[in-house]
Amino acid sequence: QIHMIKFGDLNWGDSLGQGTFTRIFKGYKTDFRDGEKHMTEVILKELDSAYKNCWESLFEAASLMSQISHKHLLHVYGVSVHGSQNIMVQEFVKYGALDLYLKRGTSVSVSWKLSIAKQLACALNFLEEQNIVHGNICAKNLLLAREGDPSLGSSPFIKLSDPGISVVMMGNDVILDRIPWVAPEVLDAPDNLTLECDKWSFGATVWEIFNDGNSPLRGWNLDQKRNFYENMHQLPPSQWTELADLIAQCMDYDAAFRPSCRSIIRQLNSLITSDYVILHATEPVTQ
Numbered sequence: 181q182i183h184m185i186k187f188g189d190l191n192w193g194d195s196l197g198q199g200t201f202t203r204i205f206k207g208y209k210t211d212f213r214d215g216e217k218h219m220t221e222v223i224l225k226e227l228d229s230a231y232k233n234c235w236e237s238l239f240e241a242a243s244l245m246s247q248i249s250h251k252h253l254l255h256v257y258g259v260s261v262h263g264s265q266n267i268m269v270q271e272f273v274k275y276g277a278l279d280l281y282l283k284r285g286t287s288v289s290v291s292w293k294l295s296i297a298k299q300l301a302c303a304l305n306f307l308e309e310q311n312i313v314h315g316n317i318c319a320k321n322l323l324l325a326r327e328g329d330p331s332l333g334s335s336p337f338i339k340l341s342d343p344g345i346s347v348v349m350m351g352n353d354v355i356l357d358r359i360p361w362v363a364p365e366v367l368d369a370p371d372n373l374t375l376e377c378d379k380w381s382f383g384a385t386v387w388e389i390f391n392d393g394n395s396p397l398r399g400w401n402l403d404q405k406r407n408f409y410e411n412m413h414q415l416p417p418s419q420w421t422e423l424a425d426l427i428a429q430c431m432d433y434d435a436a437f438r439p440s441c442r443s444i445i446r447q448l449n450s451l452i453t454s455d456y457v458i459l460h461a462t463e464p465v466t467q
């Protein structure tokens with residue numbers, strides 16, 4: 181059910197960096213529609229040949245994303261196999277990964293950040309309704325399609341990227357390195373990813389968005405990260421109590437206590453209309 185794209189229809193551009201076990205390139209795909217030749221901007225996600233055995237997991241991620249469509253889910257055109265090359269072809273999203281965008285120090289307002297958080301919550305709500313687990317919610321996997329202009333009051337627009345290779349395929353070290361995005365229960369049983377795991381990751385991602393894209397526990401080694409969960413630590417709370425509460429609810433060590441997507445959206449709506457937003461309308465420029 182996933183579209184197979186002919187390798188010859190792909191044009192390769194610059195390398196844009198790498199994901200986990202994949203390299204990312206700008207590119208174009210050629211297709212003929214109503215007798216005309218069209219070149220579409222795409223991102224080519226090539227699986228490192230060293231991880232060929234993960235191909236079916238990348239294939240599954242691609243077919244998951246190509247089977248469902250939602251305005252906040254990245255569109256995947258299909259896959260292309262050429263010799264030992266396995267490539268996922270996805271829509272090119274104009275401003276790239278959100279973590280890099282935030283790290284570039286672009287100063288954004290509280291309402292800009294809340295808008296992104298709410299769009300992610302809507303994408304998660306859609307996946308929850310389809311009973312689909314994403315498994316890799318993080319700022320790196322949020323792609324910025326529209327910057328939003330505070331002066332024009334136009335809000336940003338994000339698309340949730342594919343989950344990439346499933347943690348199930350990864351060694352324990354890769355899972356540990358995903359602390360604090362990966363839910364604690366996944367460390368004991370990586371093969372039972374649940375909808376509640378995505379809520380934990382949502383909490384860590386909102387923390388990233390409100391901390392200028394800084395990775396939580398940045399620079400910690402695997403032992404320190406493992407201890408973080410063993411001692412049931414929490415990320416440093418925001419000084420905005422209601423936001424800190426929402427993040428803490430999502431990052432509850434007991435999966436059953438994590439809020440439903442509807443509750444997350446309700447709480448975000450009340451944050452959006454709270455006085456805190458008006459008081460912090462434009463963040464001081466963070467250099």
Ligand SMILES: N#Cc1ccc(Nc2nc(N)cc(-n3ccc(CO)n3)n2)cc1
Pocket residue numbers: 196197198199204223254270271272273274275276277320321323341
């Ligand atoms: N300068 C610049 C610039 C770079 C990339 C894009 N666009 C884009 N579109 C996608 N569909 C996926 C990605 N990714 C980038 C990293 C990952 C890791 O997952 N994905 N970037 C736009 C501008």
